[in-house]
Amino acid sequence: MSTKKIMAKTTFYIIIVTVLIAVLLPFFFFVSSSLYSSYEVYQFPRSFLPKMSFDIMVTWEDDMYQLHVYDDEDDFYELMIYTSNIDDFRIFLKRELSIQLTNEEIESDFSASKTGGPVYETYKKDLLYNFKTFFSITNNADKAILNSVIAAGWTILISLTLGSMAGYAVARYGFAGKNKLNLSLLLVRMFPAVAIAIPMLVYLIKMGLNNTMFGLAIVYSVGNIALTAWITSSIFQGINVELEEASVVFGASRFQTFLKITLPLAFPGMVACSMYAFLGAWNDSITALILSSNNPTLSLLIYKALGMSGTIQLSAAGAVILIIPALVFTFIIKNYINQLWGDVKL
Amino acid sequence: MAFLELMNLTKKYQGKILAVDNMSLGINENEFLVLLGPSGCGKTTTMRMIAGLEEVTEGDIVLEGKSIKGLQPKNRGVSMIFQSYAVWPHMTVYQNIAYALKLRKMSKEDIKKRVQKAAEMANITEYLERSPNQLSGGQRQRVAVARALAVEPKLFLMDEPLSNLDAKLRITMRTELKKVHEELGSTTIFVTHDQSEAMSLADRIVVMNKGTIEQIGTPNEIYHNCESMFVANFIGSPPTxxxxxxxxxxxxxxxxxxxxxxxxxxxxxxxxxxxxxxxxxxxxxxxxxxxxxxxxxxxxxxxxxxxxxxxxxxxxxxxxxxxxxxxxxxxxxxxxxxxxxxxxxxxxxxxxxxxxxxxxx
Missing domain, CATH: 2.40.50.140 (Nucleic acid-binding proteins)
Known part of the structure; x- marks a missing residue:
């Protein structure tokens, strides 16, 4: 291999790795943060990976139990709390170390230190503690997840139905000002959501659709219809007109042709298109804050939780909860994503 | 009156671009008629007007004594073979052929019989369950032929059906199309810009230029008895x-x-x-x-x-x-x-x- 080739290859892999790191590092940060206990979060330097368990030492002095936690950075047992109240220990273990124990278990484990010197124990951390806490402090989280799914579902349905029809018209029919219309479709997306949210709220209240997911989806669809029309028109253009004409000649109406020929052929591209609608609806919290504050979506709930608790590991847990369905959705449609760039193979 | 009669047929695009200019033509039953001309001469537009894919600006189209001008394509009793074959890629060969029959609400038994018969004529019985993507160009063309045969139309329209095939296959398919026509005695209109295709297939050739008919005649008449310089120049290789x-x-x-x-x-x-x-x-x-x-x-x-x-x-x-x-x-x-x-x-x-x-x- 020539030097030039080696250089080229090296550069290529450096770039790939950089991109990978840039993409994966925040994701890793969130996932690992969501698994930390409170104690780990405030340690400096913070460990790279979350701990699975804690080593603790209990001593008995002055009629009180003294709880030490092993610090592997400095290799010593750090005194954390001393009290005679078992309840305090239980709460400390739970809140700071994400260890779930009953008073009886604590009592029986600790009592040996009264006579036989220090007691050493290894307690398993409850890894999902933050997630459980997230659901318990935000008492309507499951409702919010459902809301998010409904809002995203409506957004996909509305923007794909209307957008693909507009896209089809642009692709297949000639009319005056077609090119200008096509370009102006994208203008709609230039308005920030916040700018149109207030007038939208007025309209939604008039229609009685505020605080409903359908109303929220209508607002999300505004920008998405335009984008869907833009993308689908290029997908439809990629479908040979003769395929539709053949259908018409062989006995189908225009509408039957669209359903039986055009739609199945455009389907992969439209699935890919639905990703934009999904992500737009799923990730938004600002519009939801204005339009549906009393009936929050998941991302709005997380946004609020962030302000409420102020603890990083809880927010991270919320973020992970938000990411997972989006990942699943993207994974399902991954085979279709290439179609977005008009890569329609017929 | 002829089987199919085109009366003063005119097509203007956007009100001004004249594609077909006052064209009158009679086509007899069982005839194989070829519309021949350079690209842009209006031959495809004429065929599309007959199929109902293009609106007629002026004039009339009369099939078996009845005007079909205002009818939906599906009610005209025509079937068409397209240049790109237009075989639907998301359906199997069987589904492609059965599509039109299903839309006609025929019984499953009848559909099966018709598909089988059409597939036999087009020599594709062994490919019925395949997807068109697994077929070669020539095989796809046969599917298009079978699909057109299955509906048993009054009129076959063929829009440059051989031009996407390679030279050798084109000549084979040409013979097969002629064979099918002779077996069924179907009335056929065939559009092409290839004169050797026209000469070998046609009962009569209509040479078109700039939206008008230059000459109508048998292949021999067209070649040996040209009406105009255009025909003399267009027909024959090398030209006159x-x-x-x-x-x-x-x-x-x-x-x-x-x-x-x-x-x-x-x-x-x-x-x-x-x-x-x-x-x-x-x-x-x-x-x-x-x-x-x-x-x-x-x-x-x-x-x-x-x-x-x-x-x-x-x-x-x-x-x-x-x-x-x-x-x-x-x-x-x-x-x-x-x-x-x-x-x-x-x-x-x-x-x-x-x-x-x-x-x-």
């Missing part, structure tokens, strides 16, 4: 040679005079040509109607500029006062470039009016 000559009268003889040669016109045409005395007309001679002859019978002498051997015959490009002529001969195989040839002419020549381009008869 055109030479400007002046008509002169000497005693009772009518002479076609060119700076390099002159000859006596002896055919019946000389009576008509008398009125052209002193005027320029265009002499049209097909390449094979020039002869390579001896010193005595020669019309003119010319140097060979290029030789194009074709196997069965040879095309020689010769010069005539700054003009290039192409002659076809089955005799001269050993002629070198630069050699002088004695060129004669037989009596199968045409004269055309220089202004209108029409044949002088």
């Amino acid at each position: 040679n055109f030479i400007d000559v002046t008509i002169e009268l000497e005693d009772k003889r009518v002479i076609a005079k060119h700076e390099a040669f002159q000859f006596n016109i002896t055919t019946h045409i000389k009576e008509t040509l008398k009125s052209y005395e002193g005027k320029k007309v265009v002499l049209g001679v097909r390449p094979e109607n020039f002869t390579v002859t001896d010193e005595e019978k020669k019309l003119f002498k010319s140097k060979v500029q290029f030789m194009e051997p074709q196997g069965s015959h040879t095309i020689a490009v010769i010069g005539l006062s700054g003009q290039q002529l192409k002659i076809v001969s089955t005799k001269i195989f050993d002629v070198k470039v630069g050699q002088q040839l004695n060129i004669g002419i037989n009596q199968k020549y045409f004269f055309f009016d220089k202004e209108s381009g029409e044949r002088i008869r």
Whole structure:
């Protein structure tokens, strides 16, 4: 291999790795943060990976139990709390170390230190503690997840139905000002959501659709219809007109042709298109804050939780909860994503 | 009245671009009619108007005595084979053929029988369960043919169905289309820009140019009895040679005079040509109607500029006062470039009016 080739290859892999790191590092940060206990979060330097368990030492002095936690950075047992109240220990273990124990278990484990010197124990951390806490402090989280799914579902349905029809018209029919219309479709997306949210709220209240997911989806669809029309028109253009004409000649109406020929052929591209609608609806919290504050979506709930608790590991847990369905959705449609760039193979 | 009658058919795009201009044509039952012309001559537009894919601007289309102008394509009783085959890629071959039958709400049994019959005619019975993506171009074309056959139409429309195939397959498919036509006796309109396709398939050829009909006739009529310079130029490969000559009268003889040669016109045409005395007309001679002859019978002498051997015959490009002529001969195989040839002419020549381009008869 020539030097030039080696250089080229090296550069290529450096770039790939950089991109990978840039993409994966925040994701890793969130996932690992969501698994930390409170104690780990405030340690400096913070460990790279979350701990699975804690080593603790209990001593008995002055009629009180003294709880030490092993610090592997400095290799010593750090005194954390001393009290005679078992309840305090239980709460400390739970809140700071994400260890779930009953008073009886604590009592029986600790009592040996009264006579036989220090007691050493290894307690398993409850890894999902933050997630459980997230659901318990935000008492309507499951409702919010459902809301998010409904809002995203409506957004996909509305923007794909209307957008693909507009896209089809642009692709297949000639009319005056077609090119200008096509370009102006994208203008709609230039308005920030916040700018149109207030007038939208007025309209939604008039229609009685505020605080409903359908109303929220209508607002999300505004920008998405335009984008869907833009993308689908290029997908439809990629479908040979003769395929539709053949259908018409062989006995189908225009509408039957669209359903039986055009739609199945455009389907992969439209699935890919639905990703934009999904992500737009799923990730938004600002519009939801204005339009549906009393009936929050998941991302709005997380946004609020962030302000409420102020603890990083809880927010991270919320973020992970938000990411997972989006990942699943993207994974399902991954085979279709290439179609977005008009890569329609017929 | 003919089976299918096109009456003063006119198509204008956006109110001004004239694609088909006042075209009238009758097509007989069981006839294989070919619309032939260069691209943009309106042949495809005409076919699309018959199919109902294009609106008629003016005129009427009458099939079996009834106007079909305002009907939906599906109610016209026509089926069509497209240039790109238009075989639906998301359906199996069977589903493709059965599509039209299902829309007609036929029973499952009947559909199965019809599909089987059509598949047999098109020779694709072993591919019925395959997806079109697994088929070659020629096989896809057969699917398109089977699909068109299955609906048992009154009229077959074929829009350059062979032009996407490679040269060899084109000739095979050509024969098969003809065979299918002869078995069914179906009325067929076939659009093409390929004259050899037109000649080999057609009962009658309609030569079109700029939205109008130049000539209608059997392949032999079209070739040997051209109505206009356009047809003489378009039909035949290489095309007809055109030479400007002046008509002169000497005693009772009518002479076609060119700076390099002159000859006596002896055919019946000389009576008509008398009125052209002193005027320029265009002499049209097909390449094979020039002869390579001896010193005595020669019309003119010319140097060979290029030789194009074709196997069965040879095309020689010769010069005539700054003009290039192409002659076809089955005799001269050993002629070198630069050699002088004695060129004669037989009596199968045409004269055309220089202004209108029409044949002088």
